[in-house]
Amino acid sequence: MNDFETAAAYVHSVLEGHAQSGIRARVSVEALARFKATRPLEKGAPLEGTAPSAPERTRDPGTDKAMPSQPVLSAPPATPREPGPASHLAPSEGPKAERLAAMRAPVLACVKCPHLAARRTQVVFGVGNPEAELMFVGEAPGADEDLQGEPFVGAAGQLLTKIIVAMGFAREQVYIANVLKCRPDMPPGESGNRKPRPEEMATCLPYLREQIEIIQPRVLVALGAVAMEGLTGQTQPMARMRGRWHDFAGTPLMATYHPAYLLRNQALGEKRKVWEDMLMVLEKIGREITAKQQGFFLAK
Numbered sequence: 001m002n003d004f005e006t007a008a009a010y011v012h013s014v015l016e017g018h019a020q021s022g023i024r025a026r027v028s029v030e031a032l033a034r035f036k037a038t039r040p041l042e043k044g045a046p047l048e049g050t051a052p053s054a055p056e057r058t059r060d061p062g063t064d065k066a067m068p069s070q071p072v073l074s075a076p077p078a079t080p081r082e083p084g085p086a087s088h089l090a091p092s093e094g095p096k097a098e099r100l101a102a103m104r105a106p107v108l109a110c111v112k113c114p115h116l117a118a119r120r121t122q123v124v125f126g127v128g129n130p131e132a133e134l135m136f137v138g139e140a141p142g143a144d145e146d147l148q149g150e151p152f153v154g155a156a157g158q159l160l161t162k163i164i165v166a167m168g169f170a171r172e173q174v175y176i177a178n179v180l181k182c183r184p185d186m187p188p189g190e191s192g193n194r195k196p197r198p199e200e201m202a203t204c205l206p207y208l209r210e211q212i213e214i215i216q217p218r219v220l221v222a223l224g225a226v227a228m229e230g231l232t233g234q235t236q237p238m239a240r241m242r243g244r245w246h247d248f249a250g251t252p253l254m255a256t257y258h259p260a261y262l263l264r265n266q267a268l269g270e271k272r273k274v275w276e277d278m279l280m281v282l283e284k285i286g287r288e289i290t291a292k293q294q295g296f297f298l299a300k
Contacts, residue, residue: 088210089102089103089106089107089207089210090102090103090210090214095130096130096131096214096215096216097130099130099214100126100130100211100214100215103125103207103210103211103214104125107123107125107181107207108122108123108125110123110181110182110207112203112204113182113200113203113204115185116180116182116183116184116185116200117182118185119183119185119186120146120182120183120185121146121147121149121183122146122149123149123181123182124141124145124146124149124150124151124178124181124182124183125149125177125181126151126175126176126177126178126211127150127151127175127176127177128171128172128173128174128175128176128177129172129173129174129175130175130214130215131215132173132174132175132215132217133217133218133219133285134169134173134174134175134217134218134219134221134281134285135174135175135176135177135212135215135217135219135220135221136152136160136164136174136175136176136177136220136221136223137176137177137178137179137208137220137221137222137223137227137231138151138152138176138177138178138179138223138224138227138258139178139179139180139195139196139201139223139224139226139227139230139258140178140179140180140182140183140184140193140196140226141178141180141181141182141183142154142156142183142193143183143191143193144157145157145178145183146182146183151176151177151178152176152259155260155263156258156259156260156263157259159259159262159263160176160223160259163259163274163275163278166275166278166293166296167278167281167282167287167293168282168287168293175211175215175217177208177211178208178227179196179201179204179205179208179226179227179230179231180196180200180201180204180230181204181207182204184196184197184200195226196226196230198229201229201230202230205230205231208231209249212248212249212251213249216251217251218251218252218284218285219251219252219253219254219281219284219285220248220251220252220253220254221253221254221255221256221277221278221281222246222253222254222255222256223256223257223258223259224238224257224258224260224261225237225238225241225255225258226258227255227258228241228246228255231248231253232246232248232253234246238255238256238257238261241255242254242255242256242257242273242277243273243276243277243280245280245284252284254277254280254281254284255277256273256274256277256278257270257273257274262274268297268299271297272296272297272298275296275297279293279294
């Protein structure tokens with residue numbers, strides 16, 4: 001199978017997957033079959049249904065001057081189109097759980113970033129309570145999340161769960177998602193995780209934005225500088241962004257260190273910084289803060 005046939009088979013399989021997921025496409029089954037059987041054209045061969053190219057200008061043998069060619073009609077230049085409003089995958093009304101469910105199948109079938117789609121195990125959509133008043137946003141799935149299909153299930157996720165519980169919530173009461181829904185691809189044979197690229201996050205952000213619009217949390221928490229970059233475009237160090245309120249489309253946004261940072265840096269002072277951010281979140285949503293919570297990670 002040559003490169004063209006491989007590409008054709010890949011596109012064919014993606015379109016079939018969309019159809020199986022309930023995504024409507026203006027392509028018939030017969031057209032898909034013809035496309036899969038297509039072979040590349042020989043160099044210089046005209047496309048079927050296209051007009052032949054204009055003949056070369058001939059010369060008058062008596063005067064050796066170029067003879068005028070027949071006029072060629074051309075289409076007027078296309079009028080630039082203003083970009084329309086962002087399309088939504090879910091209905092604009094209805095129970096939040098049903099609207100999130102309507103988003104899931106199209107997002108799981110997404111191939112907007114072919115290099116990520118080719119290497120992922122699965123898309124990590126998000127998990128939690130559709131009615132949550134508190135939503136946590138990370139940067140992208142890691143290896144554990146890619147395998148399990150749920151955000152923050154590795155070591156950093158276990159620490160995040162402890163933070164959520166210390167705040168007085170169960171993990172199931174909040175909503176957790178990432179800016180990027182696919183694990184960033186790594187070179188073959190290399191382990192670990194790479195930082196999502198700005199263009200990857202920009203491509204995926206409409207999915208997260210729609211999730212936020214549906215859930216309508218009272219507060220967003222961005223876990224790490226990369227999550228803040230994906231949400232707001234800011235590229236400042238976290239030390240400058242944390243401890244104060246930001247805004248995302250009208251929703252109060254708190255930035256704090258990623259749990260993975262706390263796993264690398266066990267200093268009590270760094271843990272206290274994250275906890276102070278969470279105390280501000282609790283105050284923002286009107287939760288009573290106990291004396292025990294006030295005293296977490298304070299030097300004795």
